[in-house]
Amino acid sequence: MIFKFFFRMISEEPDKLDNEYERSYLNLINKYLVFLFLLFLFYSVFIVIFFGDALISIFLTIITLFWLFLMAMKGKTGRYRKMLKTSVIFVFVLLTFIVSFFHIYTFKSAGVEYFYFSLLFATPFFFNYREESVLILIMAFVISLNFIACLYVDFDFLPKSKFFEAGDFKTVKLLNILFSVGSFLMDISFITQKDDLIYGLIEDKRIKNSTIVDLQKTNTGLLKQQMLINHLTEENIREIYQLAESNSPLFYDKFQVFFPHFIPEILTINPNLIHSELYFCALIKIDFDTKKIAQCTKCSIRAVESKKYRIRKKLNIPSEMNINSFILKI
Numbered sequence: 001m002i003f004k005f006f007f008r009m010i011s012e013e014p015d016k017l018d019n020e021y022e023r024s025y026l027n028l029i030n031k032y033l034v035f036l037f038l039l040f041l042f043y044s045v046f047i048v049i050f051f052g053d054a055l056i057s058i059f060l061t062i063i064t065l066f067w068l069f070l071m072a073m074k075g076k077t078g079r080y081r082k083m084l085k086t087s088v089i090f091v092f093v094l095l096t097f098i099v100s101f102f103h104i105y106t107f108k109s110a111g112v113e114y115f116y117f118s119l120l121f122a123t124p125f126f127f128n129y130r131e132e133s134v135l136i137l138i139m140a141f142v143i144s145l146n147f148i149a150c151l152y153v154d155f156d157f158l159p160k161s162k163f164f165e166a167g168d169f170k171t172v173k174l175l176n177i178l179f180s181v182g183s184f185l186m187d188i189s190f191i192t193q194k195d196d197l198i199y200g201l202i203e204d205k206r207i208k209n210s211t212i213v214d215l216q217k218t219n220t221g222l223l224k225q226q227m228l229i230n231h232l233t234e235e236n237i238r239e240i241y242q243l244a245e246s247n248s249p250l251f252y253d254k255f256q257v258f259f260p261h262f263i264p265e266i267l268t269i270n271p272n273l274i275h276s277e278l279y280f281c282a283l284i285k286i287d288f289d290t291k292k293i294a295q296c297t298k299c300s301i302r303a304v305e306s307k308k309y310r311i312r313k314k315l316n317i318p319s320e321m322n323i324n325s326f327i328l329k330i
Contacts, residue, residue: 024197028190032125033071035186039179040064046175051163056105063098085135088126092139095119096146103150104158111173114180116147121187125194244283245296255282265330270314277311284308284327 044060047053096119103112120143123129123136164172240258243251256263259282266281267273273281283293294304308323317326 025194028125028193028197030071032122032186032190033067035183037064037067037071039183040067051161051168053161053163056161085127089135089139092119092123092126093142096143100146100150101158104155105161106164106169106172107160108150109169109173110164111176111180113147113150114177115183116143118180118183118187119143121184121191125187125190240286244286244288247296247298252279252282255285259285262330266315266327269316273311273314277307277314280304280307280311281327284324285330287324287328289324 040060041064044057044064047060048057096116099112099115099119102110106112120140123139127136127139129136236258240251240254242248243254262282262285263278266278280293280297283296288296290301290304290308293299294301297304299307311317312323315326317323
């Protein structure tokens with residue numbers, strides 16, 4: 001029952017995301033939060049059962065519920081995208097101070113300092129170590145400074161545990177060493193999975209770019225074939241391109257002279273196409289891509305994409321088919 005609850009909490013939101021990389025990365029973040037939740041839950045129960053320190057146990061339980069809250073928060077990578085980096089930095093600083101507090105609280109003898117290394121190894125998972133290397137170095141400096149300060153500075157104003165006995169430190173130290181090693185291995189695992197996602201994304205981009213190049217070659221071939229059918233000379237081609245690039249009002253009329261069957265045929269598919277949509281279709285017909293259409297019509301790329309989307313809907317072009325390829329075949 002508990003495992004089903006965690007599985008649903010971890011996978012429900014990522015399943016709703018369209019971007020595969022974001023879906024997989026959010027899954028990893030949620031799994032990391034589960035790890036933190038279980039770690040803090042264990043310590044809150046362990047401390048109250050074996051040492052009877054209810055106050056510290058309550059403190060750890062509140063932080064445990066904080067990780068649960070982050071897991072349950074819907075749309076955190078979308079709704080809070082702008083402040084996501086700041087939130088992650090806040091969590092790292094919070095964890096650093098928690099480790100520092102417990103290192104001093106346990107008389108610097110319980111092996112809590114080993115968790116500093118877990119935090120250091122976790123930074124490349126949450127930050128992009130290629131684009132945010134400076135931020136990672138700053139975080140490493142903050143964590144290292146806390147580590148050194150806790151080793152060599154006496155913080156007498158901070159409370160110390162009244163529940164630890166001399167024989168308890170060996171047991172707790174062993175436990176902390178085991179958990180810190182486990183955390184280190186978890187960090188390595190998560191970083192490896194994140195790298196796999198990034199390399200997969202790069203490979204997908206390479207394949208898509210290759211597909212686009214192939215489509216462009218195919219479309220160029222189709223355009224040449226159409227021009228041969230319409231007996232267009234090099235001079236005709238140059239003229240139609242120049243008129244289109246200069247956004248001349250003569251372009252549309254000249255286009256209909258050179259491609260007399262295109263507009264009637266496209267209107268048979270949908271007679272409700274308006275003039276601006278037919279004009280865009282004409283530009284697509286001479287193999288202008290989105291960027292070039294935006295340049296010659298003085299529109300934004302987003303406006304061109306919206307117009308192409310409406311044309312796609314009106315012409316019932318399947319989503320898996322390239323709109324340029326569809327129009328070039330008419």
